[in-house]
Amino acid sequence: MRRSGKLYLSWVLVATTSALTLVAVVPVAAAQDEDAPSADEQRALDLFMEAERSYQAGRVRESLALLLEARELYFVPVLLFNIARAHETLGELEQARAGYQEYLEADPDAPDRGAIEIRIRAIDESLAERQRLEHELETAPTREPNRVNHISTVIASVGVATLGAAIVVGLTARSTREDADNERSQVRAVSTFERAKSLARIATLLYVVGGVLTAGGGTWLAIELVTADSPDEPSAQVSVGVGSVTLRGSF
16 A cells, blocks of 8 residues: 555665665655654565565565565555565565566666666566476486397397307217227217217207307397387397307397
8 A cells, every 4th residue: 555645665776787786765854744654654664674674684475474474564665575585585486577577567667677678578478488498308208218138138038058068068979988988898989979069069069058048038038128219119120040050130
């Protein structure tokens, strides 16, 4: 509310290099009336000064609450400016812009009008940029990362198992060869030796197959882990032939 024809409060601001800062709030007696300010006016003045101290101490939210309380008791345009400034410091740009605009409407002849209009334009630019970024995030295509194909794990596991079998067969071939060397009967010695050679060939084949499967499956799994976010899923094909193992794939 405004008072006319009675003692009122003069709220004085000066501009500094960074912002408009309160420097004095003093009671001024009108020539025709020397009444003391009302309790609401005095309380609003006290809240205003306390809010400024809180703001300068970095307690911006507390300062804002005090300013809003002061405004409910007694209105002067400078309250609108300080409320807007607090909102801006807190990053509440929509409220800050509305507060600065209301301040200019409440005091059309404000000496700091040009500076406030510049601040409003800067806030508008910040709001536009924020809306642009939010829109980009909302419209950005979402894609779930590719999951690791368990076939590669199976291939590597089979390879390890095959290597294990190769070791067993190889040890059996070695033991059979020793039996052939120790065999007294020539016929049985030749038969045992041939069986040892067959086991040795099987062990060699198992070593090759197991090694290829283990290396191929492990490599495929490693590539899957590295390219988990790639839109194209890796694929592989294993072919086992007589005396050969072929691994083909795309990654």
